[in-house]
Amino acid sequence: MNKKLLFAGSARMMMRYKMRTFFMAIGIIIGVTSLVFMRAMGVGAEQAMMDTVNKTFSISTINLVAGGGHMGPRSDGPVTSLKVADFVALENQVDGVVLQGAMQWFPGQDIRYQGNTRQMAVYGYTANTEAVWQRGVMEGEYFTDDEVQSASRVAVIGRRAADALFGEEAPIGKQIQVGSVPLTIKGILELQGIDTHGADKDDEIHVPVTTLMRRLMNVDHVFAGRIVLDDPSRVEAAAEQINTIMRERHSLADSEPPDFVVLTPALVQDIVSNANRVLLQYLPAAAGVALLVAAIVIANIMLIAVKERVPEIGVRKAVGAEDGQINFQFLTETVVVSLTSGLFGAGIGIVAAVGYGSVSGVPMVVTIGSLSLGLAAAVIVGVVAGFLPAKQASGLNPVNALR
Amino acid sequence: MIEMKGICKSYPRPDEGPLQVLKNIEINISDGEYVAIVGPSGSGKSTLMNILGLLDHTESGDYTLGGESVSGLSSAKLAKLRNQKIGFVFQQFHLLPRTSAIENVEIPLVYSDADNPGQRAIAALEQVGLGDRMKHFPEELSGGQQQRVAIARALVTDPELILADEPTGNLDKASGEDLMDLFQKLNDDGRTIVMITHDENLAKRAQRIVRIDDGRLSELSDVDPSESQMGDVV
Ligand SMILES: Nc1ncnc2c1ncn2[C@@H]1O[C@H](COP(=O)(O)OP(=O)(O)OP(=O)(O)O)[C@@H](O)[C@H]1O
Ligand SMILES: [Mg+2]
Numbered sequence: 269m270n271k272k273l274l275f276a277g278s279a280r281m282m283m284r285y286k287m288r289t290f291f292m293a294i295g296i297i298i299g300v301t302s303l304v305f306m307r308a309m310g311v312g313a314e315q316a317m318m319d320t321v322n323k324t325f326s327i328s329t330i331n332l333v334a335g336g337g338h339m340g341p342r343s344d345g346p347v348t349s350l351k352v353a354d355f356v357a358l359e360n361q362v363d364g365v366v367l368q369g370a371m372q373w374f375p376g377q378d379i380r381y382q383g384n385t386r387q388m389a390v391y392g393y394t395a396n397t398e399a400v401w402q403r404g405v406m407e408g409e410y411f412t413d414d415e416v417q418s419a420s421r422v423a424v425i426g427r428r429a430a431d432a433l434f435g436e437e438a439p440i441g442k443q444i445q446v447g448s449v450p451l452t453i454k455g456i457l458e459l460q461g462i463d464t465h466g467a468d469k470d471d472e473i474h475v476p477v478t479t480l481m482r483r484l485m486n487v488d489h490v491f492a493g494r495i496v497l498d499d500p501s502r503v504e505a506a507a508e509q510i511n512t513i514m515r516e517r518h519s520l521a522d523s524e525p526p527d528f529v530v531l532t533p534a535l536v537q538d539i540v541s542n543a544n545r546v547l548l549q550y551l552p553a554a555a556g557v558a559l560l561v562a563a564i565v566i567a568n569i570m571l572i573a574v575k576e577r578v579p580e581i582g583v584r585k586a587v588g589a590e591d592g593q594i595n596f597q598f599l600t601e602t603v604v605v606s607l608t609s610g611l612f613g614a615g616i617g618i619v620a621a622v623g624y625g626s627v628s629g630v631p632m633v634v635t636i637g638s639l640s641l642g643l644a645a646a647v648i649v650g651v652v653a654g655f656l657p658a659k660q661a662s663g664l665n666p667v668n669a670l671r
Numbered sequence: 672m673i674e675m676k677g678i679c680k681s682y683p684r685p686d687e688g689p690l691q692v693l694k695n696i697e698i699n700i701s702d703g704e705y706v707a708i709v710g711p712s713g714s715g716k717s718t719l720m721n722i723l724g725l726l727d728h729t730e731s732g733d734y735t736l737g738g739e740s741v742s743g744l745s746s747a748k749l750a751k752l753r754n755q756k757i758g759f760v761f762q763q764f765h766l767l768p769r770t771s772a773i774e775n776v777e778i779p780l781v782y783s784d785a786d787n788p789g790q791r792a793i794a795a796l797e798q799v800g801l802g803d804r805m806k807h808f809p810e811e812l813s814g815g816q817q818q819r820v821a822i823a824r825a826l827v828t829d830p831e832l833i834l835a836d837e838p839t840g841n842l843d844k845a846s847g848e849d850l851m852d853l854f855q856k857l858n859d860d861g862r863t864i865v866m867i868t869h870d871e872n873l874a875k876r877a878q879r880i881v882r883i884d885d886g887r888l889s890e891l892s893d894v895d896p897s898e899s900q901m902g903d904v905v
Contacts, residue, residue, distance in 0.1 A: 588828070667727050
């Protein structure tokens, strides 16, 4: 058999029957385009999240969060058992600890400066925030240990928050009000953008954790804190120790659930990639539905085409085509159309992903893997859709076909 | 070229017994012969042609083509024989629409290992006098020209045997005559030709005429075809 002639013939059929080809192609183009686009979005989101996680949560840190088993606000009120003293104790008792910092937060506070008011979260941190949480100031200074000890009325503010409150004015040295408490701005926080929970980290203020507890919230507990170890290999052992020490400090019986969560880097990465399952698996599966529909449409168009081409099939058999060769030819025709459509779809998907990414700023990452997945899906659709029509064509009796 | 003996063919019918279409056919055709098959409609001419052309099976009898017995050959082997040894010409031309003359002529070469398919197709088209119409679509050709393209398609694998089932049936008289000249030329080149026709004048151009009546074959070559028996053929 002359494969070159056969492929040329298939490509010719595709070009000469433009309407038919269009209807066969459109479903695959849509399916592969959306597959490539959505995977670009999923991979982009995952990489961005991992970047943020790795930037803010280095591999030798452990987070300790108040609450049993889940983070964030709880319906039965905040857990009040986590104290600054717990972190001091952990620093002394856990092997390999080099730094620790407790933190508290107070969301949705009205911050006033002269006539301007802006609602944002107030965070309480220790003086070593830059070393512990990887965030320092871009202007001015962070607060000091002394200021934390004395619960000073000082604050460091995010860039967006500062722009909104002060406009053209220079914020450093100015006084803002939180409730009745005046705070003096010492510095502007380094830019950090949107975090993995969707919060704008440039639209918040930091105060000494003591100031937040005593002067603003009137509580004696913290929300969370972080332990920094001297070596990433110590993380698992340290997590064990933290568990034991904390249960003891909080006098928990063996049967009681913990009132704290120990988050190791491995655990956080797990949580992030689980959150990404929607983007990486379920959305591309929706593209799969489009491809399934495409397969059904193609199979039907080809079945009709086989009926129209009965005399052609008869002629081909009369001039020496074997059944298997007719089968191969019809399969080739659908695969040529589906693969070409897949290439188009992948191309459009790349352009759409890159275009959307640069216009919207959403991180989009097109990988070779996503493109291969799209093309493989297109070929599979072609083979599956072409199977039945090809079988029908090859099974025709030439005598009847030529009558 | 062809030796047939005791060939029978029947089609099952729903309420009666099977319909005997070919009854104990016996015919020998030697290399380079030009044979016309005549007979009334429904007598079994096309059925015989399909069996000669290895497109249809028989129930009984022996068929030897080019010295090779074809009964019991696999369908793949039969397809190969059709490709190499036989060229078909049909009443309805059966050219592929939206496919140029040269592309139509190349079709048999898809299923052969012959090299230079393009050149072979051009040569075949030149042989039938259509060297200047190679890029034309069937829709742009006259009936006579379309049938010439079909003949070029039958010739492109250089087969020894040409089978034509009423090749002039869809053509006007003048085009039919032209086509008969072409068949004559092919026969002069040494090809064996078996042609079904309804037209007694066309049948007379063959060296030999056989007649099928109700599935039975008889030779007319030794009688003068212009007389009595040709009368009821048409
Ligand atoms: N596939 C089939 N099933 C049943 N009967 C068939 C089939 N093919 C042909 N026949 C019958 O066999 C008989 C011979 O048919 P055939 O086509 O060989 O005739 P023919 O001599 O070529 O006629 P015409 O001159 O009209 O073309 C007819 O009665 C036809 O109805
Ligand atoms: Mg007939």
